Amino acid sequence: xxxxxxxxxxxxxxxxxxxxxxxxxxxxxxxxxxxxxxxxxxxxxxxxxxxxxxxxxxxxxxxxxxxxxxxxxxxxxxxxxxxxxxxxxxxxxxxxxxxxxxxxxxxxxxx
Amino acid sequence: xxxxxxxxxxxxxxxxxxxxxxxxxxxxxxxxxxxxxxxxxxxxxxxxxxxxxxxxxxxxxxxxxxxxxxxxxxxxxxxxxxxxxxxxxxxxxxxxxxxxxxxxxxxxxxxxxx
Numbered sequence: 307x308x309x310x311x312x313x314x315x316x317x318x319x320x321x322x323x324x325x326x327x328x329x330x331x332x333x334x335x336x337x338x339x340x341x342x343x344x345x346x347x348x349x350x351x352x353x354x355x356x357x358x359x360x361x362x363x364x365x366x367x368x369x370x371x372x373x374x375x376x377x378x379x380x381x382x383x384x385x386x387x388x389x390x391x392x393x394x395x396x397x398x399x400x401x402x403x404x405x406x407x408x409x410x411x412x413x414x415x416x417x
Numbered sequence: 418x419x420x421x422x423x424x425x426x427x428x429x430x431x432x433x434x435x436x437x438x439x440x441x442x443x444x445x446x447x448x449x450x451x452x453x454x455x456x457x458x459x460x461x462x463x464x465x466x467x468x469x470x471x472x473x474x475x476x477x478x479x480x481x482x483x484x485x486x487x488x489x490x491x492x493x494x495x496x497x498x499x500x501x502x503x504x505x506x507x508x509x510x511x512x513x514x515x516x517x518x519x520x521x522x523x524x525x526x527x528x529x530x531x
Binding site for chain 1: 448457460461462467475476509514517518520521522523
C-alpha cells in the first residue's frame, strides 16, 4: 500500500520568509508526484507536477523537488505572502489509476 | 473554460435517502474520479473511470454507484445515505488514464447525512 505523509500538519511563518513543505512516500515506484493547494471550502488546485524522470519543477515562486531514492518531495515557496495561506497537499501517482494523498500541511503567513 | 463542475455545492440528506452528485468536465479528459475528504484522513478514492463505459472501484466504494455514459459526465449515486457518508466529495479529471498528467478538481459537494 502506498502511503504519503506530510509533516508538519500546520506551519506559521512571518511574511517574507521562505516556506519549505515536506512530503514523504513509502513506494519508490512512483509515477509522478503532484502538489496541490486547497483554500478553505474550496477544491484543489494543481500547483506542480513532477514526473518520475524529473528531479524538480519550477513555477514562479514555487519549486518542487523529487527524490525517489529517499522517498521525499519538497515544495519551496519563496518570499511568502499572506495570500499563500492555504492547505498544501501532495499526492503520488502509481500505475493503479489513483492518487495517494497526504493529509496536508496548513500554512499561515502572518502579515 | 469551466473545467470540472460539481453540483450541488451543499446537500443535507436524511438517513436512507438516495441522491446523485453530478460531475461534468469540458476538457475531453479520459480519466474521471470521485474522492471523499474527511478530517484527518485525507482524500480517499471512491470510484474512477478511464473512459466512457468503463468504471472501477477505488478504496472506499461501498454505498456508492457510478456510471460513465459520456466522456463529459461522471455522476456519483448514494444508494441509501448513512451518517458515515457525511463528507466533502470531490470529482477530478485528467487527460491521461494513467494519471501522468495534471489532475483538475471540482469545487466539491459538502454532504451532511442526518
